Amino acid sequence: MGKGRLEAFSDGVIAIIITIMVLELKVPHEPSLEALAPLWPVFLSYILSFVYIGIYWNNHHHMLHAVRHVSGGVLWANSHLLFWLSLTPFTTEWMGENHFARVPVAIYGVGLSMNAIAYTILVRVLVSSHGHDSEFAARIGSDLKGKLSLVLYISAVALSFVSPWVSLAIYFAVALIWIIPDRRFERGAA
Amino acid sequence: MGKGRLEAFSDGVIAIIITIMVLELKVPHEPSLEALAPLWPVFLSYILSFVYIGIYWNNHHHMLHAVRHVSGGVLWANSHLLFWLSLTPFTTEWMGENHFARVPVAIYGVGLSMNAIAYTILVRVLVSSHGHDSEFAARIGSDLKGKLSLVLYISAVALSFVSPWVSLAIYFAVALIWIIPDRRFERGAA
Amino acid sequence: MGKGRLEAFSDGVIAIIITIMVLELKVPHEPSLEALAPLWPVFLSYILSFVYIGIYWNNHHHMLHAVRHVSGGVLWANSHLLFWLSLTPFTTEWMGENHFARVPVAIYGVGLSMNAIAYTILVRVLVSSHGHDSEFAARIGSDLKGKLSLVLYISAVALSFVSPWVSLAIYFAVALIWIIPDRRFERGAA
Amino acid sequence: MGKGRLEAFSDGVIAIIITIMVLELKVPHEPSLEALAPLWPVFLSYILSFVYIGIYWNNHHHMLHAVRHVSGGVLWANSHLLFWLSLTPFTTEWMGENHFARVPVAIYGVGLSMNAIAYTILVRVLVSSHGHDSEFAARIGSDLKGKLSLVLYISAVALSFVSPWVSLAIYFAVALIWIIPDRRFERGAA
Numbered sequence: 001m002g003k004g005r006l007e008a009f010s011d012g013v014i015a016i017i018i019t020i021m022v023l024e025l026k027v028p029h030e031p032s033l034e035a036l037a038p039l040w041p042v043f044l045s046y047i048l049s050f051v052y053i054g055i056y057w058n059n060h061h062h063m064l065h066a067v068r069h070v071s072g073g074v075l076w077a078n079s080h081l082l083f084w085l086s087l088t089p090f091t092t093e094w095m096g097e098n099h100f101a102r103v104p105v106a107i108y109g110v111g112l113s114m115n116a117i118a119y120t121i122l123v124r125v126l127v128s129s130h131g132h133d134s135e136f137a138a139r140i141g142s143d144l145k146g147k148l149s150l151v152l153y154i155s156a157v158a159l160s161f162v163s164p165w166v167s168l169a170i171y172f173a174v175a176l177i178w179i180i181p182d183r184r185f186e187r188g189a190a
Numbered sequence: 191m192g193k194g195r196l197e198a199f200s201d202g203v204i205a206i207i208i209t210i211m212v213l214e215l216k217v218p219h220e221p222s223l224e225a226l227a228p229l230w231p232v233f234l235s236y237i238l239s240f241v242y243i244g245i246y247w248n249n250h251h252h253m254l255h256a257v258r259h260v261s262g263g264v265l266w267a268n269s270h271l272l273f274w275l276s277l278t279p280f281t282t283e284w285m286g287e288n289h290f291a292r293v294p295v296a297i298y299g300v301g302l303s304m305n306a307i308a309y310t311i312l313v314r315v316l317v318s319s320h321g322h323d324s325e326f327a328a329r330i331g332s333d334l335k336g337k338l339s340l341v342l343y344i345s346a347v348a349l350s351f352v353s354p355w356v357s358l359a360i361y362f363a364v365a366l367i368w369i370i371p372d373r374r375f376e377r378g379a380a
Numbered sequence: 381m382g383k384g385r386l387e388a389f390s391d392g393v394i395a396i397i398i399t400i401m402v403l404e405l406k407v408p409h410e411p412s413l414e415a416l417a418p419l420w421p422v423f424l425s426y427i428l429s430f431v432y433i434g435i436y437w438n439n440h441h442h443m444l445h446a447v448r449h450v451s452g453g454v455l456w457a458n459s460h461l462l463f464w465l466s467l468t469p470f471t472t473e474w475m476g477e478n479h480f481a482r483v484p485v486a487i488y489g490v491g492l493s494m495n496a497i498a499y500t501i502l503v504r505v506l507v508s509s510h511g512h513d514s515e516f517a518a519r520i521g522s523d524l525k526g527k528l529s530l531v532l533y534i535s536a537v538a539l540s541f542v543s544p545w546v547s548l549a550i551y552f553a554v555a556l557i558w559i560i561p562d563r564r565f566e567r568g569a570a
Numbered sequence: 571m572g573k574g575r576l577e578a579f580s581d582g583v584i585a586i587i588i589t590i591m592v593l594e595l596k597v598p599h600e601p602s603l604e605a606l607a608p609l610w611p612v613f614l615s616y617i618l619s620f621v622y623i624g625i626y627w628n629n630h631h632h633m634l635h636a637v638r639h640v641s642g643g644v645l646w647a648n649s650h651l652l653f654w655l656s657l658t659p660f661t662t663e664w665m666g667e668n669h670f671a672r673v674p675v676a677i678y679g680v681g682l683s684m685n686a687i688a689y690t691i692l693v694r695v696l697v698s699s700h701g702h703d704s705e706f707a708a709r710i711g712s713d714l715k716g717k718l719s720l721v722l723y724i725s726a727v728a729l730s731f732v733s734p735w736v737s738l739a740i741y742f743a744v745a746l747i748w749i750i751p752d753r754r755f756e757r758g759a760a
Contacts (some may be wrong), residue, residue, distance in 0.1 A: 005197055005251050012205030015582030022656050027664045031671035054649040061575050079244040086212050094217045101221035195387055195441050202395030269434040276402050284407045291411035385631050392585030459624040466592050474597045481601035
């Protein structure tokens, strides 16, 4: 079974997720910079989530490029990932509108953790459908960066009750780690 | 006539349907778990509809993969299916916001029934355009699962006036049956 | 220059137009059929516009299938068509929410007229870029159905001040004429 | 690495941006032309932004057509462009709803400037990944039109505090310059 439509459908869903988040930036009534300024927490949340969704699209793109065939289980693991990603506009808006209060910052981190877990499940399903001694499995390797990210997300969820700003800093730090595209697949494709 | 654009357009519409439903999850004003908790019925409805739209995309994907050619009638049968699917965000939100009250639960089931009928019409149009003795028709077979689902949806609509929770359990049960991808086409493709 | 991305972009825009219209169906607060009933004018408008956007996608699909090459002028004529199509959710909602009052029904017809004019311009640009003695130009022919539709839309706009229901009947009648896919291209492709 | 998915994802995001802006055209409550008339500033903003997003899609289409290969840096430069483009619905609505008041008109110009800078960065990353003596670099040339546009946007931002109408005229004038598709790539493709 071809992977073309899986890529097209994922591209569509991810493109919509990344774009509808801008609807959360509610236009202020007054035409002044003073009226614009209070939007900064929503805008900062938007930037963070735009980067994260961009990272997932980027890594999804790289990984699918290396995929040889797609099974029924892969379709469902992919839908499962899209489900958690689709909740990002919700967690983003809640965190932004509440100016990075503890609970919404923690829930945002829970969302990031679920995205990471769903991505790992997709990787596992793909590895097992290609075989553990396949070229695909060799390229995935130990996925140290993925495991480290999950540990950092969970730490940030816990730390949000100490200081939500520390958690936010961790979310941005992990995003920075990932902006470097996944070399495993780029090397393989080169 | 090629099927590429039919798949692309269907992917686009289905991707938007599955994603805009998240706009129904209205962000609570208070930054607390207590404020988040009352969202559970809308969230549960969202999960159910996400799974159903995912199932339709999945089966549409498998079926179109086996299609050899697309006639004008197929284009309209496909648009007819997309029309009913496009009403899912509406029935989902109404059911969730009213905490699974009788009438919205029944209307949700009417929506599922119309989806199933529209899908069956698309299957029939495809079978008749490929010929009843074609490989495509042989793979479709008797469509027992489709017929059973429709009977269960209609039962659930009727039962909603006894207990909407029984209907909801039926909706989830039918979804579970379908999460197993359509083996008819996967076997064929293997 | 290839036509693939033009088709993909048009599919994307048309898919979004046809789908976001469902956001106009505002969920009623009460969980009863009595609360659902007053939505019929918005629902009827939705059906009409879904069919029209479906017709444009369908005919666009058929016509682009026959196109051999795409010039800069074609890209702009196509964007011009998408612009007018993109106003459909607005005219649809205004007509539905005002229960088919005179002015919104007339403006809806103005929208249909602009869609038809923009489509005709796209056809003309394509014909002139393929050459008036090309196979493409031969298939387009005199475009009698297109010209008749435009006359009917303009008549319906005028008649809306006599009776908006007559105009609405004309809009549905023209849609029915077009549901029959454009035989010119289907014949050519067969 | 192929450029197909980059094009598909960009098409998806740009298609959504250009289409969701119509949601800003809020339907008036009264069914009269008098109720429709006050929408003209929002409608004019919509036209302007539709044209600009169309220009970016158009030029992106032409440029990517000439691209031979896509690196990780290109993916991120492209996402960066999509980020700034995605803010267009926000700046458009703010400018329209405030009837072209000074600050929103200036911010709209800041948005246009950021789009232009992000596009230039994408061009630079593509040139450096293809090599400065490549066919791609030769076609790009000095990008005089791009540099002139940026100077005009920045001038318009400054001039908005003298007269926002002058700024608006500049925005429309630059759009007109760009409606002529990028000949550099069209010549190359011919």
